[in-house]
Amino acid sequence: MAVALILLLVAIASVLFHVYSPWWWTPIASNWRYIDDTINLTFWITGAVFCAVIAFMAYCVFRFHHKEGRQPAYNPENKKLEWWLSVGTAIGVVAMLAPGLVVWHQFVTVPADATDVEVVGQQWMWSYRLPGKDGRLGTSDARLVSSENPLGLNPNDPNGQDDVVVQNEDLHLPVGKSVKVLLRSIDVLHDFYVPEFRAKMDMIPGSVTYYWLTPTRTGTFDVLCAELCGAAHAQMRSRVIVEEEKEYHAWLEKQRTFAALSGQRDVAKAAYKTGSK
Amino acid sequence: MVDIPLDQVAGIPPAEVGEVELYHPRSWWTRYVFSQDAKVIAVQYSITAMSIGMVALVLSWMMRLQLGFPGTFSFIDANQYLQFITMHGMIMVIYLLTALFLGGFGNYLIPLMVGARDMVFPYVNMLSYWVYLLAVLVLAATFLVPGGPTGAGWTLYPPQAILSGTPGQDWGIVLMLASLILFIIGFTMGGLNYVVTVLQARTRGMTLMRMPLTVWGIFTATVMALLAFPALFVASVMLLLDRLLGTSFFMPTLVEMGQLAKYGGGSPILFQHLFWFFGHPEVYIVALPAFGIISDLISTHARKNIFGYRMMVWAIVAIGALSFVVWAHHMYVSGMHPYFGFFFATTTLIIAIPTAIKVYNWVLTLWRGDIHLTVPMLFALAFIVTFVNGGLTGLFLGNVVVDVPLSDTMFVVAHFHMVMGIAPIMAVFGGIYHWYPKVTGRMLNDVLGKFHFWVTFIGAYAVFFPMHYLGLLGMPRRYHDIGETSFVPASAHDLNAFMSVAALIVGFAQLVFLFNLVWSLLKGKEAGGNPWGATSLEWQTPETPPGHGNWGKNLPIVYRWAYDYSVPGAARDFVPQNEPPSGVVAQGAHS
Numbered sequence: 025m026a027v028a029l030i031l032l033l034v035a036i037a038s039v040l041f042h043v044y045s046p047w048w049w050t051p052i053a054s055n056w057r058y059i060d061d062t063i064n065l066t067f068w069i070t071g072a073v074f075c076a077v078i079a080f081m082a083y084c085v086f087r088f089h090h091k092e093g094r095q096p097a098y099n100p101e102n103k104k105l106e107w108w109l110s111v112g113t114a115i116g117v118v119a120m121l122a123p124g125l126v127v128w129h130q131f132v133t134v135p136a137d138a139t140d141v142e143v144v145g146q147q148w149m150w151s152y153r154l155p156g157k158d159g160r161l162g163t164s165d166a167r168l169v170s171s172e173n174p175l176g177l178n179p180n181d182p183n184g185q186d187d188v189v190v191q192n193e194d195l196h197l198p199v200g201k202s203v204k205v206l207l208r209s210i211d212v213l214h215d216f217y218v219p220e221f222r223a224k225m226d227m228i229p230g231s232v233t234y235y236w237l238t239p240t241r242t243g244t245f246d247v248l249c250a251e252l253c254g255a256a257h258a259q260m261r262s263r264v265i266v267e268e269e270k271e272y273h274a275w276l277e278k279q280r281t282f283a284a285l286s287g288q289r290d291v292a293k294a295a296y297k298t299g300s301k
Numbered sequence: 302m303v304d305i306p307l308d309q310v311a312g313i314p315p316a317e318v319g320e321v322e323l324y325h326p327r328s329w330w331t332r333y334v335f336s337q338d339a340k341v342i343a344v345q346y347s348i349t350a351m352s353i354g355m356v357a358l359v360l361s362w363m364m365r366l367q368l369g370f371p372g373t374f375s376f377i378d379a380n381q382y383l384q385f386i387t388m389h390g391m392i393m394v395i396y397l398l399t400a401l402f403l404g405g406f407g408n409y410l411i412p413l414m415v416g417a418r419d420m421v422f423p424y425v426n427m428l429s430y431w432v433y434l435l436a437v438l439v440l441a442a443t444f445l446v447p448g449g450p451t452g453a454g455w456t457l458y459p460p461q462a463i464l465s466g467t468p469g470q471d472w473g474i475v476l477m478l479a480s481l482i483l484f485i486i487g488f489t490m491g492g493l494n495y496v497v498t499v500l501q502a503r504t505r506g507m508t509l510m511r512m513p514l515t516v517w518g519i520f521t522a523t524v525m526a527l528l529a530f531p532a533l534f535v536a537s538v539m540l541l542l543d544r545l546l547g548t549s550f551f552m553p554t555l556v557e558m559g560q561l562a563k564y565g566g567g568s569p570i571l572f573q574h575l576f577w578f579f580g581h582p583e584v585y586i587v588a589l590p591a592f593g594i595i596s597d598l599i600s601t602h603a604r605k606n607i608f609g610y611r612m613m614v615w616a617i618v619a620i621g622a623l624s625f626v627v628w629a630h631h632m633y634v635s636g637m638h639p640y641f642g643f644f645f646a647t648t649t650l651i652i653a654i655p656t657a658i659k660v661y662n663w664v665l666t667l668w669r670g671d672i673h674l675t676v677p678m679l680f681a682l683a684f685i686v687t688f689v690n691g692g693l694t695g696l697f698l699g700n701v702v703v704d705v706p707l708s709d710t711m712f713v714v715a716h717f718h719m720v721m722g723i724a725p726i727m728a729v730f731g732g733i734y735h736w737y738p739k740v741t742g743r744m745l746n747d748v749l750g751k752f753h754f755w756v757t758f759i760g761a762y763a764v765f766f767p768m769h770y771l772g773l774l775g776m777p778r779r780y781h782d783i784g785e786t787s788f789v790p791a792s793a794h795d796l797n798a799f800m801s802v803a804a805l806i807v808g809f810a811q812l813v814f815l816f817n818l819v820w821s822l823l824k825g826k827e828a829g830g831n832p833w834g835a836t837s838l839e840w841q842t843p844e845t846p847p848g849h850g851n852w853g854k855n856l857p858i859v860y861r862w863a864y865d866y867s868v869p870g871a872a873r874d875f876v877p878q879n880e881p882p883s884g885v886v887a888q889g890a891h892s
Contacts, residue, residue, distance in 0.1 A: 027674055027682070030759075034686060038766060047770035047796065049706070050788045062703050070693035073657075077664060077689050081682065084667035088603075089674060096605040096867040096874075097669040105665075106609050106658065113657040117696075121650045124700035125643055131702055132639035146556070147466045166554045167561060176556075207636070210556045212461035213569060215634065215709060219775030219788055222706040226636045228569050229460060230553025233636035246786050250634075250709035250777050252454045254466030255380050258780040 028086035035078035039071065053220035053245060053266065055202075055238040058127045060222070066120050073116070131223070134236040138202035141195070144175050145207070145214030145227045147254055150247055150262035151175055152195045156186025156281060166210045166229060176210055177282050185283040188276065194263040198272040199242050207233045215251035218264055226251050239266040310885055313506040313858060323850050324423050335431075337423035338849055339408040342430050344740070346404030349430075350397050353437050355811075357392035360385045362808055369801025371782040371794075380468040382781035383452030387469075388443070390455030391477070394583065395484060396437055398725055402590035403488070403526065404433060406732060407495050407519045409740065413839035414516045416504025416857045416879075418850045420494040429494070432487030439480040446472035454779060456580070459551040459572050463544040465558055478541045485530045485537075495523045504838075506859030510614065511878070513837045513863040514607065517614055518593020521621040522586045528625070529582035536575035543567070573635055577628035584721050585624040589617055591688075591728035592659055595681050597863070598731050599663055601835045602678035603670030604874050606864035609662040616655035623652045633704045642701035649699035653692070660689055671867065671874075675833075676750035680731030683758040684724050690762075691720025694769060709779075712772025715765045723761045730757070730814070737818075738832050742845050743825030749817040753810050760807035764800045771796065834875045837863045841877050860885070 052060060088094070140161055142153040153175065155161045162177055162184015169176035174191060177184050197203060207216055207227035217224045220243075225235045247262035267275070326332035336342060363385050367377045377385075408426070412419050420426045443450035451469035453462035461467045463474055499520045503512075512520075539550040543564075551572040552564035600607040607613060629637060629645045663685055672678065694716040698704045707713065730753070737745050772778075775788055783789050831840040843853040857879040865876035 027679070031682065031686065034759075034762060038690075041767065041770075045767070045770055046790065046792055047767075047774050049773045050775055056706075059702055059706055062700070063697065063706075066697050066700065066703060070696055074689055074693055077660060078686060081664050081667060081685060084664065084670070085672055085674070085682070088667065088670050089672045090604075091671070094671045096603070096671040098606060098867055098869055099608065099669075100606055100864070101609045101611065106612050106661075109661045110654060110658060113654050117650045117653050120696060120700055121646065124646060124702050128639075128642050128646070128702040131705065132642070147558075166556055169556045169561065171559075212464060212466065212555070213458055217709070217777065219706075224705060224708065225634050228553075228636045229555040230567075230569070231636065244787070246788060248777055248786075252383070252458070252461065252779045254461050254464070255383070255452070255468060256466075257383075258379065258782055258784065261784075 025086045025089055028082040028089075031078055031082040031085065035075050035082075039075065042067070042071070050219045052222060053218075053239060053241050053243060054222055055240055056131075056222040058123075058130065062120075062123050062127055065123060069116050069120055131235070134204050134234070135202050138204040138236050140206055141197070141203045142206045142208060143195070143216045143227070145209045145216065145249065145253070145260075146174075146211050148249070148256040148260040149192045150195075150216070150260065151192060152190040153177075153282075154188040154190070154276070154279075156188060158183060158186060161206070162187055162282070164208065169210055172286060177286075179286060185281065187282045188279045189282050189285055190279060192262075194244075194265050195247075196265045196267060196272055196275045197239050198269045199239050199266050201269075202236060202238045204234055204236045207235075212253050213251045214249050214253050214260070217248045217250035218245050219248075220245045221264075224250055242266050242268060310506075310860065310882070313860070316505060320418070320856070323418055325849070335427060337419070337427045339412050339420045339423070339426060340740075340847065342426055343405050343408035345430050346400055346408060346433065349434055349437055350400040350405060351815075353392055353441065354397035354401075355815075356441070357389045357397060358808055358811060360389040360392075362805060364389065365801040365804040367781055369798040377781070379781045380452055381449075383454070383779070384450045384468055384473070386779060387452050387455055387457075387477075388440075388450050392440070393722065394455065394587070395481070396440060398587045398721075398729075399488070399526070399583070400433060400484075401729060402587060402725070403495065403519060403523055404430065404491055406515070406590060406594065406736075407523065408491070409736070410515055410839060411495055411498055411519060412502070413739075413842065413847060413851055414513050414837055414863075415499060415502065416507050416838050416852070416859060417498055417502035418852060418856070421497045421502050422494050425490045426494045429487050429491035432483055432490065436480045436483035436487055439476055439483060443469065443473045443476045443480075446476065448472055451477045456573075456576060457540065458576075459540055459543065459569050460553075460555055460564075463540065463552075464562070474544060475541065478537045478544075481537045482534060482541075485534045488526065488530060492523045492527045495519065496527065504856045504859060507838075507878075508859075510611065511859055511862045513593070514596035514610070514613055514617070515590070515593035515837075517617050518589040518591070518596075521617050522589040525582045525589075525621050525624065526586045529579045529586065532575045533579035536572055536579070540572065570632075570635060570637055573632050573637075574629070577631045578625075580631060581628040582621075582624045584717075585620055587721050587725045589621065591684065591725040592617060594728045594732045594735075595663065595684050596659075596666075597835075597837065598677045598681040598735055599666050600864050600866060601735070601833050602675050602681070603667050603672045604834075604866050605666055605670035606866050607662065608665040608668075609658075610862065610864060612658055613662055616658050619655040620652060623648060623655070627652060627699075630699050630701070630704070633701050634708050646699060646701040650696065653696060653699075656692055660685065660692075675734075676745070676747060676754055677731045677735035677833075679751070679754045679758075680727045680734065683754070684727035684731065686758075687719050687727060687762065688724035690766070691716055691718075691724055695720060706775075707772055709777055710772035711776045711778055712769050714778045715768035715772060718765045718768075723765060726761075727758070730754070733818075735833065736839075737821070738828030738845075739839055739842075740846055741822055741825070742828055743821050744828050744832060745821045745825060746817050749813055749820075753814045753817065756810035756813075757807055760803050760810065763803040764807065767796055767800060834873070836865055836875050836877050838878055841879050 451473035
């Protein structure tokens with residue numbers, strides 16, 4: 025039966041494609057391995073259901089295709105069977121949902137020792153801000169944006185004077201340190217997306233959103249915008265460079281503070297406690 | 302044999318009220334153009350929806366050309382690409398699928414399937430179509446205005462939707478919102494008709510639990526649409542005010558092209574909540590009619606009763622109700638409060654249970670049937686494959702933490718095309734091949750139909766199944782060109798080219814389908830009144846195509862459910878719903 029065979033082939037080809045095709049997720053570079061695990065678990069459960077349903081359908085088409093004189097069954101319902109199928113489905117759903125919610129709880133619970141890093145999106149570039157030696161970011165407001173103050177930082181906030189501002193250049197992060205990524209936009213929606221980190225979150229003008237992660241390997245990773253932000257959405261790129269603590273500090277030393285950039289006060293270059301916790 | 306008077310047969314209430322006189326057309330214009338007959342309105346809706354759908358199909362070719370062969374076609378740039386995806390999405394979801402399922406199938410099938418002469422408010426029904434046509438024309442006009450159509454994405458998220466960094470900011474977005482407002486007005490007029498007709502105009506004996514599942518699907522979808530579209534309506538009005546009058550419903554303080562814009566205090570997230578409060582039920586507004594149609598196609602062409610009818614009805618109702626408490630699963634990474642994720646992931650995955658029941662019952666209907674592999678049946682089988690595939694990937698995206706890496710990637714595009722693009726289109730095609738003989742009196746050509754089926758099914762699967770893996774790879778959606786990255790291998794570009802070629806072939810097959818529609822109208826095999834041997838009422842009309850008023854002198858009386866196929870001991874392998882049980886005096890003979 026050609027139709028039954030083709031249906032079966034569709035399922036088999038799908039599985040073979042899944043197993044043998046070269047297109048798979050990028051090697052992970054953050055602590056969110058649990059997300060990958062949950063995806064894998066979901067693939068197993070849903071893959072099994074997909075194959076079972078298609079195979080059963082193909083069997084029915086093969087076994088019960090029209091023949092003269094075939095008398096189909098007349099069975100309006102079978103409560104017991106329907107009940108068992110519902111319970112079985114519910115178990116499968118719980119098996120995916122429960123680990124998913126546990127990992128989500130981790131995802132939304134930022135560890136206390138995470139360092140703040142601010143990412144600012146604007147059409148169509150990325151900027152970054154790191155807290156100075158006081159460990160705190162100053163406040164900001166889109167009303168303050170000007171050519172001298174492109175990120176709209178508050179010039180009167182003492183916490184903000186030593187903030188390190190990285191405009192339209194790569195972000196560096198130390199490997200193995202948890203960071204809370206604070207996400208801010210000054211114009212439209214954007215989304216700070218590094219495929220290797222697995223995490224992503226939209227940035228919304230008027231509020232600050234966040235997520236956290238711990239980079240787990242050094243390397244250079246592409247930053248893309250994952251929320252449509254207008255004509256040059258696809259060109260809004262940057263890079264994150266995850267490096268060892270020492271190199272990170274060498275880079276940090278060379279960055280300029282908000283005060284230095286705004287020329288108000290020559291605050292000493294950011295100096296960081298090394299090896300803290 | 303004893304004569305059993307009609308009023309003693311279970312489920313047949315006496316006729317309480319007399320029939321209302323129908324509106325009768327007096328001229329060619331009122332018969333074929335400004336018609337108040339639901340069957341004519343259905344055809345008008347269907348032709349209009351398919352025409353604008355062809356535009357969306359061509360737009361998809363443009364997108365696939367760009368994605369498969371970036372930089373090759375100088376007439377497609379980044380702005381146009383965004384305009385193409387926006388218009389393609391909006392047309393396909395709203396102006397094609399919603400209009401075709403509810404305005405097309407709904408108008409044609411509801412009165413015939415419940416045994417009514419027409420919709421209860423024929424004049425409003427006619428208005429519904431003309432307002433819909435106006436909405437389509439306003440939408441099409443955006444291709445001609447300065448700046449072209451909006452490129453804000455079909456979700457139209459502010460702030461970018463109305464700011465100058467987005468193509469079509471001048472006229473495109475204004476006309477898009479105006480068109481949506483018109484569409485909703487038009488739909489509401491039609492929708493009220495469908496609901497009231499199902500509730501009030503069923504013929505004697507047609508209890509709710511005897512209705513074909515097609516009617517249940519369209520009815521529930523319409524109730525949902527009447528509750529969901531108002532959210533889109535107010536969102537559109539507010540966004541239009543933000544754009545035209547400078548209000549700030551959705552606009553916070555922000556910078557537009559380096560200048561502080563005159564907005565402040567609004568919430569972009571509020572728009573997303575309103576949009577998806579409409580947008581998620583919308584998925585099921587498209588899916589439930591497809592569920593109903595597929596149930597009837599499988600049952601008819603497998604010559605077997607639908608398995609678990611009552612469970613199927615309750616699953617439709619449960620899915621409809623649950624679909625109103627899952628909307629924020631489209632917003633897991635929108636920046637809303639992260640704790641919403643727990644609630645919406647749970648409700649979303651619960652929907653999988655009634656949905657799975659429907660799938661089980663379809664395949665269990667095939668079990669021990671007598672499966673005729675007609676073109677409608679083939680499309681029904683393809684619906685199950687694509688719907689199961691797309692439904693299962695929904696379990697990835699609904700499970701909040703799994704959604705985080707996948708959202709806004711090609712995985713999402715692949716998922717929703719499979720589940721609410723390809724699957725419902727399979728139901729549309731199956732439905733058209735199934736009911737075309739009733740609408741025109743002629744069969745669609747079988748050879749062309751099978752060619753259309755195989756190319757469309759295998760081709761569409763070849764486009765969208767591999768697309769999931771580009772998403773896993775991390776390729777974002779709404780990119781006209783991925784450009785230089787460190788993580789996308791060259792082989793992914795080959796895959797994109799393959800998908801584009803498959804998409805163009807699928808597109809070509811649709812031309813064969815259109816040719817078949819026209820050719821069979823003139824040269825198709827005569828169908829007769831009931832070519833499939835179906836039980837439901839629309840196949841029992843005295844004339845084919847059904848005449849004005851559908852039923853001749855007397856309304857049909859319904860004695861049984863719509864799924865009496867292969868009843869043991871029956872003379873034929875189907876018993877029409879209006880065939881009296883033995884001993885009951887035939888209709889008209891008893892007064």
